[in-house]
Amino acid sequence: MRATSPISNSIVPRESIAANALTLVIGIMTFLLCLTFGAVSLVSDTASSWKNDIAREVTIQIRPADGFDMENALKTAQQIASGMKGIKSVSIINEAATARLLEPWLGAGLSLDELPIPRLLSVKLKQGERVDFDELRRQLISAVPGASLDDHQAWSDRLNTMAGATVFIGLSIMALVMSATILTVIFATRGAMSSNQHIVEVLHFVGARDNYVAEQFQRHFLALGLKGGAIGGVMAIFTFIIIGIWTGQNIATPEGDQVTALFGTFSVGLIGYAGTAVIVVLISFLTAMTSRRTVLRHISTLDNK
Amino acid sequence: MIKFENVGLRYGMGSEILRDLTFHIAPGSFQFLTGPSGAGKSSLLRLLFLSLSPTRGLINVFGKDAASLKRADLQDIRQDIGIVFQDFRLLDHLTTFENVALPLRVQGREEASYKRDVIDLLDWVGLSDRLHVLPPVLSGGEKQRAAIARALINQPKLLLADEPTGNLDPTLARRLLRLFAELNRSGTSVVIATHDLGLMDQFQARRLVINEGLLQIYD
């Protein structure tokens, strides 16, 4: 008598149209969710970098008055500001530069000495350190009459709000796409399960424990989820890389510069890749759990007890 | 072995299709369950298989009250009751061998431990040359015998068969009946539901007849 084939068929059929369709659906939804995640994390990174850039520089303005020693006042202000914690450098914008700034309005060849033109100091801040602007302002005003500090508070507040709104919109879109993914995966899994109901019944009636039956399907659907998820995730990563290369090449062109100015270079970074991996795992897990629940629910209807 | 006491069954809000059933399936017994189509034969088999609960009355299985059994106990008892469904319910993606081995496989047993038994059983039902064939390729009679082998692989104390000769020609039906008789001689209780009077005439056995919801027993 012939020996039985060494590789036995799995209790849940490996290949079926329903399973292939489910894999495809999972792949597409994973792809979309990963893209959304990548885009949202990019936009929120960019939004926070706007804030950083604007906050890294402040200006001190000194208005002249009669009998006022401007050079001396500039030096004093420079000393005070340089002494503050968190400040990298303070540079006086010299007369020539100030004149250049004003040229479009006042014409060339004017002498600043003759006009009560305010002078500016550019203050560069160290990254990541807090500067006590109130203290700086207090010291400046008491030492140099006519000095004022512009820390771009209003502008940076507005930008803050805008960045916050951008991130919020991004997260909302993310939440919507995520909900759509979860629902789609659940219903697609249930759909794929319905073609397996007779298997659940037979296993039950030949005496299999509920948990055994559930595990067979759970394992199979976990594999389907991982396969579909991996396809979608890899496609998403490819897309990130291709867009990254494209924006990198276009950096010198005006269009490229615009994109770069707005979004930085399009690099999704570690968070994007890690997020993709997490999404793939979560979706596979969701698929497996849905199949398990569907099996157990179906079994519970079999014995009319 | 299985005792029914004043068992009644109705589906939903309909009228009772089985009324006041009181009988006993003894160890090692052989009985036909008969009655016109729609009388409730399949329903009674489902009651015996515990996949249906009676709307009233008591069912006692292997000394336990069926109503008090938990789901896990139920699956244990199913190892002692083999059932042959009217529509066979073989899994089309598994070979004959795998279908028949299924009740052992779901207990987590290794194939090596039961391979011999499955092959011997398939030999006994005359399917030794169909081991690696998928059910869609089998004839009606072959499917029937595969389904019977699956019901027997656990060496159950009780075998339930629903219209096992339904689609078979008389010669095959007679061969099948001999198979059941042989099985019964080795100690297994057998309940065969059938409306085929010709079949019953070929074998002297107890008859449980359902008519208009009531059961008459001819020993």
Ligand SMILES: Nc1ncnc2c1ncn2[C@@H]1O[C@H](COP(=O)(O)OP(=O)(O)O)[C@@H](O)[C@H]1O
């Ligand atoms: N699941 C069910 N739900 C409702 N009615 C059912 C169900 N199964 C069977 N019946 C009804 O119960 C009666 C007996 O059916 P059944 O047990 O299949 O009879 P038999 O096997 O003797 O032909 C029939 O009238 C049938 O319509």
Ligand SMILES: [Mg+2]
């Ligand atoms: Mg029937």
